[in-house]
Amino acid sequence: MTVRTRLxxxxxxxxxxxxxxxxxxxxxxxxxxxxxxxxxxxxxxxxNHCAFCLDMHLALARKYGVSERQLDLLAAWEEAEDVFSERERAALALTEAVTVLTDGFVPDEVYERAAAHFDEARLAHLVGLIVAINNWNRVMVTRRIPPGGYTP
Structure with a gap:
């Protein structure tokens, strides 16, 4: 089945x-x-299963020096303790909590874990970044934008 891009x-x-x-x-x-x-x-x-954003941000991650090992194990970051720093793990836990909202809110322990690694301003920017990418993911999957349209 061919998927038509929605504008x-x-x-x-x-x-x-x-x-x-x-x-x-x-x-x-x-x-x-x-x-x-x-x-x-x-x-x-x-x-969020956003292929366009994955394609784009994997290219950018490589440009910014993120290791292939981190990229390979990102989906299983909780089990890859030696691959991600505690700061990165706190940010990823917050990312999952804000993105999925399983219980309808971000659990206190997840927020406090992130707050232990980021000052108030950086934590606000981290939350803003998570909200922003969730917005982008939702727009791109709604529009059915395929990967491959981004070049760094």
Whole structure:
């Protein structure tokens, strides 16, 4: 079955895209760690099954020096304790909690774990980045945008 790409209204789509781009850029800049940012957005994109974002952010992760081992084991980060730092693991746990919202909220222990590794400003930017990539994932899977359209 061939999947047809769905387009959004051009004017509305551009305005929404610009607002989302601003949020993404602001969150990334405030987090201040491009490699960690890529791990976070890749993990959310894995959970959301967004092939376009995975393709894009895997390329960016390599550009920012994320190791192939981390990329290979990201889906199983909880079991790969020696591959990810405690700070990265805290960010990934928060990413999963915000992305999945299984219990309808982010558990206190997950938030506190992240707060132990990020000051208040960086934690706010981390949450902003997680929210931003979840927005992008949802837009791209709604539009059925296939991978391969991004070049770094």
């Amino acid at each position: 959004l209204d051009q004017a509305v789509g551009q305005a929404v895209g610009q607002a989302m781009s601003t949020l993404s850029a602001t969150a990334r800049k405030g987090l201040g760690d491009p490699a960690l940012a890529e791990l976070v957005v890749i993990r959310a994109s894995q959970l």
